[in-house]
Amino acid sequence: xxxxxxxxxxxxxxxxxxxxxxxxxxxxxxxxxxxxxxxxxxxxxxxxxxxxxxxxxxxxxxxxxxxxxxxxxxxxxxxxxxxxxxxxxxxxxxxxxxxxxxxxxxxxxxxxxxxxxxxxxxxxxxxxxxxxxxxxxxxxxxxxxxxxxxxxxxxxxxxxxxxxxxxxxxxxxxxxxxxxxxxxxxxxxxxxxxxxxxxxxxxxxxxxxxxxxxxxxxxxxxxxxxxxxxxxxxxxxxxxxxxxxxxxxxxxxxxxxxxxxxxxxxxxxxxxxxxxxxxxxxxxxxxxxxxxxxxxxxxxxxxxxxxxxxxxxxxxxxxxxxxxxxxxxxxxxxxxxxxxxxxxxxxxxxxxxxxxxxxxxxxxxxxxxxxxxxxxxxxxxxxxxxxxxxxxxxxxxxxxxxxxxxxxxxxxxx
DNA sequence: GTAATCATAT
Numbered sequence: 001x002x003x004x005x006x007x008x009x010x011x012x013x014x015x016x017x018x019x020x021x022x023x024x025x026x027x028x029x030x031x032x033x034x035x036x037x038x039x040x041x042x043x044x045x046x047x048x049x050x051x052x053x054x055x056x057x058x059x060x061x062x063x064x065x066x067x068x069x070x071x072x073x074x075x076x077x078x079x080x081x082x083x084x085x086x087x088x089x090x091x092x093x094x095x096x097x098x099x100x101x102x103x104x105x106x107x108x109x110x111x112x113x114x115x116x117x118x119x120x121x122x123x124x125x126x127x128x129x130x131x132x133x134x135x136x137x138x139x140x141x142x143x144x145x146x147x148x149x150x151x152x153x154x155x156x157x158x159x160x161x162x163x164x165x166x167x168x169x170x171x172x173x174x175x176x177x178x179x180x181x182x183x184x185x186x187x188x189x190x191x192x193x194x195x196x197x198x199x200x201x202x203x204x205x206x207x208x209x210x211x212x213x214x215x216x217x218x219x220x221x222x223x224x225x226x227x228x229x230x231x232x233x234x235x236x237x238x239x240x241x242x243x244x245x246x247x248x249x250x251x252x253x254x255x256x257x258x259x260x261x262x263x264x265x266x267x268x269x270x271x272x273x274x275x276x277x278x279x280x281x282x283x284x285x286x287x288x289x290x291x292x293x294x295x296x297x298x299x300x301x302x303x304x305x306x307x308x309x310x311x312x313x314x315x316x317x318x319x320x321x322x323x324x325x326x327x328x329x330x331x332x333x334x335x336x337x338x339x340x341x342x343x344x345x346x347x348x349x350x351x352x353x354x355x356x357x358x359x360x361x362x363x364x365x366x367x368x369x370x371x372x373x374x375x376x377x378x379x380x381x382x383x384x385x386x387x388x389x390x391x392x393x394x395x396x397x398x399x400x401x402x403x404x405x406x407x408x409x410x411x412x413x414x
Numbered sequence: 415g416t417a418a419t420c421a422t423a424t
Contacts, residue, residue, distance in 0.1 A: 067415065074415095099415050106415075138416050170417045177418065208418050243419040278420040310421030317422065347422040354423095382423050 054088065061092035063100065070103035079111035096127050102136045109143030117143050132163070138171045145178025150187070153178060167198075173205050180213025188213070204230065208240045215248025223248055243275055250283025255292075258283065272303065278310050285318025293318055309340045313348045320352025325361075328352045332365070343374045347383060354387040362387070376407065 050069065053059060066089045073082050086104055089096060101124040108117035121140050124130045132140075137160040144153035157175065160167060172195050179187040188210075195202065202210075207230035214223035227245065230237060242265055249258035258280070265272060277300040284293035297315065300307065312335040319327045328349050335341040346369040353362035366384065369376060381404040388396040 071415065103415055135416050142416075168416075173417050203417095205418050212418065238419095240419045245419095247419070273419095275420050280420095282420065308420085313421035315421095320422095344422045349422090351423065377422095379423050386424070 050085070050088075054092075061089075061094050063089075063094055063097065066094070067099060067103055070100070070107055074103065074107040074110045077111045079107050079113055079116070082107040096124075096130060098124070098130050098133050098136060101127075101130055102133075102139050105136070105143070106139050109139060109146065112147070114143050114147040114149065132160075132165070134160075134165050134168050134171065137165055138168065138174060141171060142174045142178075145174060145181075148182070150179065150182060150184060154187075167200075169195075169200055169203055169206070172200060173203075173209055176206065177209045177213065180209065181216060183217050185217075202229070202233070204235050204238060204241070207233075207235065208238070208244060211241060211248070212244045215244055215251070218248075218252055220248065220252055220254070239270060239273065239275075242270060243273075243279055246276060247279045247283070250279060251286070253287060255283075255287075255289075272305065274300075274305050274308060274311070277305055278308075278314060281311065281318075282314040285314050286321075288318070288322045290318060290322060290324065307334075307338050307340060309335075309342045309345050312338075312340055312345045316345065316348035316352050320348065320355050323356070325352050325356035325358055328361070328365075341372070341374070343369070343377055343380065346374055347377075347379045350380065351383050354383055357391075359387070359391075376404075378404075 066085065069085050070082060073079070073085065082104060086096070086100075089100065101120060105117040105120040105124075108114070108120065117140065121132065121136070124132065124136075137156060140156050141153050141160075144150070144156060153175065157167070157171070160171075172191055175191045176188055179185070179191065192202075195206075207226055210226040210229075211223050214220075214226060223245070227237070227241070230241065242261055245261045246258050249255070249261065262272075262276075262280070264270075265276070277296060281293050281296050281300075284290070284296060293315065297311075300311075312331055315331050316328060319325065319331065332341065332345075332349055335345050346365060349365050350362055350369075353359070353365065362384075366376070366380070369380075381400055385397045385400050385404075388394075388400065
């Protein structure tokens with residue numbers, strides 16, 4: 001019923017509202033897909049649904065509902081409504097808790113509004129009983145890392161220790177991931193020493209994170225050491241471990257090693273998932289090994305593993321980079337067939353045509369993209385404008401720049 | 415209410 005209301009919003013929603021239970025609001029989280037271009041914003045509709053529910057006579061204010069709502073908004077990266085939700089909570093005469101504040105600031109860290117998150121973090125103590133706990137600190141540290149504020153992350157971690165809040169293994173893993181992705185391996189070492197000093201043993205996620213960040217930084221020997229560390233501790237590699245190894249070997253061009261991990265998976269009955277196939281296709285595609293990429297794609301289809309948008313992005317960019325632009329239309333047909341053609345896929349197709357200087361097909365696919373309701377984003381416009389600037393079509397570049405500015409304004413108005 | 419694996423451009 002919720003789903004039906006959703007699809008026919010706003011027409012049917014009034015008719016069905018009595019059947020909406022407050023608790024069911026969380027189901028909307030699953031329906032919050034990126035909005036089609038030019039249609040109503042899901043977040044607004046969600047907000048209106050909540051208002052509607054709140055106006056019902058059977059409505060009783062409940063903290064757990066607010067917690068769910070905020071979690072939902074964080075997932076959907078809809079920060080604009082979060083403050084309203086918090087105001088409603090106060091209006092309903094509920095007392096916020098640490099968990100509420102944590103959820104609230106997570107909405108902002110997830111939406112790239114770190115400053116707002118920090119403001120909430122610093123002012124939450126004004127409310128009785130709202131002292132940051134390990135979840136709050138961990139959320140803030142994650143936000144810092146994602147914003148690239150590593151010094152700040154360290155500061156908050158130190159504060160956590162001073163306040164006597166014990167970091168969890170999750171806190172440590174997030175720090176390792178943040179520092180490692182940025183290549184700050186001395187800091188990674190420091191986190192590992194702190195863990196040891198506090199008698200926290202690394203878990204599978206810790207080792208996987210190390211494998212991942214060494215791989216990202218092309219530190220293959222260190223990565224292999226981390227893998228051995230995992231085994232030495234008596235832990236089993238999981239899908240993430242093996243996919244991370246495949247990804248690292250693939251981007252390093254070590255295809256024999258990559259294949260040996262694949263064989264290991266088959267020998268020990270690890271399922272080859274979409275992620276595994278995507279990683280392998282991306283690796284072959286980037287290296288220009290188009291035959292191997294197509295071979296993998298055939299295997300993926302033969303095994304009935306469902307491709308997604310990133311499968312097609314990898315294929316398109318491989319074809320584009322290596323001069324196979326005439327394959328673009330064929331790939332797009334498959335992407336449409338598997339219902340995986342989204343903004344990113346169109347971007348990759350536009351780029352492939354652009355590289356081939358095929359402006360006619362580039363424009364055609366750009367029009368199709370808009371027609372089908374896939375909003376062009378900053379990547380789309382960067383590709384198009386860059387392409388026209390390179391052939392000195394200043395007029396075209398300027399028109400697109402204006403279109404881009406217009407669409408940005410439209411978003412801000414929401 | 416916290417964590418890790420895949421994609422599009424410069």
